[in-house]
Amino acid sequence: MAITTTSLLSAPVQQTFSMRLLSVPTPYFIHKIPATVKRLPRNGGRTLRMRRPIALQPAMVPLGNSGVTPPGQTLQAIDIDATPSLYGTYVMVNEQVTLQDQDPVLNWGAARLGVSLRQTEDQLVRDCLAGTAAFVNCTAGANADNPTQLTLQDIQAVYTALVSANAYMIMDHIDGTLKFNSSPVRDAFFAMASSDLIPDLEAVGGFQPKAQYSFPTDALKSEWGATNNVRWLISSIGSAIANASANGNTVYNSFITGMDAYCTVLQDGYSAQFIYLPAQFSGPLALNISMGYKFMEVPRIQQDTWLINLRSTLNLG
Amino acid sequence: MATGLTIIQNGSFTSSGNTKFLSFPMGLDWLWVYNQTVQYAAGAGTGAEFYWDTTMTPGRGTVYTKTAATNALAVTQLPAGLGFTYVNQTGNPFGISNALTSISNATPPQVLVGSTAALTNGMVVRIYNTVGGLQLGGVDFTITVTDGTHFALAYMRAIVAAGGPGTYRIVNWQSPFYPRNRTITKISNAVQAIITLSVTHSLTVGQKVRLVIPKQTALAYGMTQLNGMEATIVATGQADVDGVTNTITINVDTTGFGVFAWPLTADFPVDYAQVVPMGENSAVALNPPIPVQAQIPVDYFGNQLPGTQAGYLADATTDVAQQGIYLAGGAGNPGGANADFVTWMAGVSFSVNPNS
Numbered sequence: 283m284a285i286t287t288t289s290l291l292s293a294p295v296q297q298t299f300s301m302r303l304l305s306v307p308t309p310y311f312i313h314k315i316p317a318t319v320k321r322l323p324r325n326g327g328r329t330l331r332m333r334r335p336i337a338l339q340p341a342m343v344p345l346g347n348s349g350v351t352p353p354g355q356t357l358q359a360i361d362i363d364a365t366p367s368l369y370g371t372y373v374m375v376n377e378q379v380t381l382q383d384q385d386p387v388l389n390w391g392a393a394r395l396g397v398s399l400r401q402t403e404d405q406l407v408r409d410c411l412a413g414t415a416a417f418v419n420c421t422a423g424a425n426a427d428n429p430t431q432l433t434l435q436d437i438q439a440v441y442t443a444l445v446s447a448n449a450y451m452i453m454d455h456i457d458g459t460l461k462f463n464s465s466p467v468r469d470a471f472f473a474m475a476s477s478d479l480i481p482d483l484e485a486v487g488g489f490q491p492k493a494q495y496s497f498p499t500d501a502l503k504s505e506w507g508a509t510n511n512v513r514w515l516i517s518s519i520g521s522a523i524a525n526a527s528a529n530g531n532t533v534y535n536s537f538i539t540g541m542d543a544y545c546t547v548l549q550d551g552y553s554a555q556f557i558y559l560p561a562q563f564s565g566p567l568a569l570n571i572s573m574g575y576k577f578m579e580v581p582r583i584q585q586d587t588w589l590i591n592l593r594s595t596l597n598l599g
Numbered sequence: 600m601a602t603g604l605t606i607i608q609n610g611s612f613t614s615s616g617n618t619k620f621l622s623f624p625m626g627l628d629w630l631w632v633y634n635q636t637v638q639y640a641a642g643a644g645t646g647a648e649f650y651w652d653t654t655m656t657p658g659r660g661t662v663y664t665k666t667a668a669t670n671a672l673a674v675t676q677l678p679a680g681l682g683f684t685y686v687n688q689t690g691n692p693f694g695i696s697n698a699l700t701s702i703s704n705a706t707p708p709q710v711l712v713g714s715t716a717a718l719t720n721g722m723v724v725r726i727y728n729t730v731g732g733l734q735l736g737g738v739d740f741t742i743t744v745t746d747g748t749h750f751a752l753a754y755m756r757a758i759v760a761a762g763g764p765g766t767y768r769i770v771n772w773q774s775p776f777y778p779r780n781r782t783i784t785k786i787s788n789a790v791q792a793i794i795t796l797s798v799t800h801s802l803t804v805g806q807k808v809r810l811v812i813p814k815q816t817a818l819a820y821g822m823t824q825l826n827g828m829e830a831t832i833v834a835t836g837q838a839d840v841d842g843v844t845n846t847i848t849i850n851v852d853t854t855g856f857g858v859f860a861w862p863l864t865a866d867f868p869v870d871y872a873q874v875v876p877m878g879e880n881s882a883v884a885l886n887p888p889i890p891v892q893a894q895i896p897v898d899y900f901g902n903q904l905p906g907t908q909a910g911y912l913a914d915a916t917t918d919v920a921q922q923g924i925y926l927a928g929g930a931g932n933p934g935g936a937n938a939d940f941v942t943w944m945a946g947v948s949f950s951v952n953p954n955s
Contacts, residue, residue, distance in 0.1 A: 329908055329915045334878075360807055360829075362878040363915035365908055406918065413774020414916065416811050416875040421868045428736055428868035525693040525768060528736025528868070530727040581776070582916045586809055586877050587827075 303390055308397055310504035311404040312474045312515040313411070313537070316452055317581065318545040321553075322366060330547045332362040332584065364547040364582035369402055371395075372574020377561045380571060392556070392573060399554055399575045405519060407546060408474075410581035411537045412521045417591040418443075428528035431597035432479065432536070434487045434509065440538050440590045441471055441511045447587035449540025453513055459496040467495050470513040473592075475536040476520030480506065482597050483514060512538055527595045536592045543588035549578030611942040614928065614935030617900055618719050621943065622923040627685065628653055628948045630924060636939040643667040649933040651683035651924070658684050658717065660933065680717025681927045686771055688920040693725065694769035702732045704760035706841050707751045710767070715744045719928060721899030723770040723798055724750075730763020733867035738782055739770055741798045741845065741899060754795050754845045755784050756861060775920035777896060777904055778802060778876035783812075785839055786822055786859040786872075793846050795839045796874060801904055802847055803894040803913040805884025806832045810849075811873040812859075819862035820872045822853060831880040833888050847874070850883075876914065884911035 288296075322330040336358040345352065373391050380388060418440055423430025430436075451469040458466035467490065475483070483489060483506065491507040492498050506516040514536075521535035554577045561568040583589060606625050621630075632649040648663040655661075660682030663672035677683075700711040710726075718724075720743045726735045740752040773779060778801065785795040794810075802808070812826040830849035837848050862869045884894060896907040908915045928934035935941045 329912050331912070360878045361881050361911075361914070363908070363912050365906065365912075365915040365917040367906060367918040409774065410776040410916065410918075413776045413779050414876060416780065416809070416873060417871075418813075419868065419870040421870060428733070430868050524691045525696075525727075526725070526737060528727060528733065530696065530766065530768075533737070580917055586875050 299384070306394070306397070309401065309519040310515070310517040311400055312504050312517045312520070313404045313407040314546060315474075315502070315515065316472050316539050316541070316543070317407060318542055318584070320545050320547045321550045322364075322547055322578075323550045326550075329363050329365045332364070332545075332582075333359045334362065334585070335359045362582060362584055364545075364580045366547055366549050366578040366580040368552075368576060368578050369406075370574055370576030371398060372557070372572050374564075374570050374572045376570055377568065388571070388573065392558075395556070395573065395575050399577065401519070403546070403577070403579060406579065407544075407581040408519070408521050408537075411544065411583070411589065411591065412523070412535050414583055415537065415589050415591045416586060417535070417593050420592065420594040423594070423597065425595060425597050426529070427531055427595045429533065429593045429595055432482045432486055432592075432594045436592060436594070437486065437509050437512055437538075440592050443590060444471055444538065444540050444588060445511075449543065449585075449588035451511065452539070452541050456495055456497050456500050461496060464494050464496045465490065467500075467508050467513070468511045470508060470511050471538050471540050473512045473514045473536050473538045474520060475514055475516055476522045476534050477516045477518045478522060478532075478596065479520070479534050479536065479594070480516065482594070483507070483509070485597065529595075531595045531598075534594050534596070536594065538590050538592055540588040543585055544581060544583045546579055546581045552576075552578045606947040607944065608946070609942070609944040611940065614937060614939040614941055615900060616937035617721065617928040617934065619926045619928060619934040619941075620921070620923055621926065621945070622905065622921045623945060624922055625947055626922060627924060627945055630683065630943060630945040632926060632933045632941060632943045634933075634935050634939050634941050636935070636941075637665065643670065646677075646931040646933070648672060649677070649682070649926075651685075651933075653685075655683070658682055658927075662931070662933075664931070677927075677932070678716065681929070681932045683927075683933060684771075684925040685923075686925065687922045688772045688775055692770050692772045694771055696727070696766045696768055699726070699729070699765050699767050701763065702726070702729060702735070702752075702758070702761040702765075704757055706757040707753055707755045707843070708758055709745060709749045709751055710742075711749055712767075713748065715747055715750050718742065718744050718750055718769070720744055721799070723773065724767045725770055727766045727768070729761045729765030731864050732758055732761025732765070733864040734758070734862045734869055735761075736867070738871065739773075739798050752797075754797055754843050756795075756841070758861065759863060761864070772920070773798070775918050777907055777917055777919045778806065778914060780876070781874045783810075783859075783872040783874060784861070785841075785843075786825070786853065787839060788853050788856060788858065790852050790854060791833060791848050792825075792851055792853040793837055793839050793848050794874060795843050795846050799845055799899040800835075800847065800874070801896040801898065802832055802835060802874075802876065803884075803896060803909075804832050804835060804887045804892050805880055805894060805911060806914045807877040807880050808832065808847070808849070809875045809877050811875060813870040813872065815862045815869050816866050818860045819866060819869075820859055821857040822859040824856040825851065825853065829877065831883050833883065835892055879911060879914040881911050884913070
């Protein structure tokens, strides 16, 4: 008996396109969160010069009654310089695509460019901190690598050094409250780290997951939890250097920072430009459309003792 | 290439005999290199023209060598490591893992390997998984090639010999942001201490640095009085006790301090002594002490790092990452022998090849 089946449907009616694009895997951009934003003014040269006065010594010796004027001190300062670089990328789309495709290609292309811009900014900060900040190797772990895995002892050494360097914490404490299985959260520095470190982080003694904060809504979206005076921001694009440890394993850089430790310097009027050029600009035949972004920026550590890169490997045991 | 455009560039350089880097921010699909000195000179047996495109194995390429009888060009493939290496300074900077046999107790330490053909002076390597010498693991070192089977950790102090095998990887590029944190190999006890660094440092007179000298053992790193101290660089390139000139001289008197010492293999795992760039002491930068030295951030070969400032702004943090191609140096290689005049032509083409 002849049966008509769906196999006889013509190709154009065998599918329906969903009208919503699927979400694109997009990492948390954590590295600019603690950064101060500064601007290099237009027509102001290539470099922003920041100056920090050096503290004067306390005057601990009594002046006495001799009337003799003691020697004074000299005002001194350190200059911190930053030269922005230009970054950008673009996509070029043939006009026939926009003419014939039922998909709004330019719309979602613009959305992807926006994410690309912000991810570039974030990764620039990450790479700057990885290359220029002072680092401390985790050495208290037992995974027989150098650096070892994260331990509370290593984390304590870092936030102790930050406090001793008079770094201010970024986050105020969170008060305790009458909720089961919650506890207050200390004043805290921020740590920015790779999501690969989650198991090791949760194994650190005293780790407090975000859900156990007395007010979890006070946490950031990218926040994973706290270890004593450090609150951890986690991202899949956290700093990780493959083949970098003594045993050839990936080294993870966790940047633990206080307030005002680093900045990003933007070229005024050039911090983020979206550039759309219709096909008329592509040549005599107006064949291609382009859209892209460019920006000028540079990250800079302002006070080197207020940010420490805590390097670790994974506990593979 | 991604652009879908056609771009052609050309240029020239006089070879120093070392590996030459050509920067191509636009990317690159193909490259011709012409060694004019070889082309026009009498004689034979030397590479005169070279070609690379994106289909080729990293480190290799095509060479056209002058033949003896007719000066005709004979084509062949460049040996591994002696051709073209395209780099886009993002992602993992480490090359493939290579075996090493041992590390000597010489000054500087000599690393015994199967062959040094793919290595050149000024390269940076990282050592791993050695038997003995564990304190070197995970640290970057600038190298010089000693002979066909040895390279030296050029700026390193002597260690207790590592008799057993291990591995190393070439570090194809450093952190993209200048000025960089550097690992200390030696510090002198002197009125103005001389600090030797494991990798070519590019720092300049007038820059301020902070010294990080962790206490690892009773002996290492010894000079803990310097830990956390700020210092101004008053000279660069002064020879240390071993004659190494990858040094900075600071305005700190270390004559009464403990003796700087590296940890031993038994002290593993260890932390490292570092020089951390802070900023600029403009008073020193504007009035540098005698002898006056050029305040230009330079690489191993003396070339200024791209995008960096000179003089009292030489401390400015900037991104020095590049996209481009390395031409292996030396006679018969695309980078040429010392004083060879080399021209090149490079292009980005329409993509009609899936390998592009």
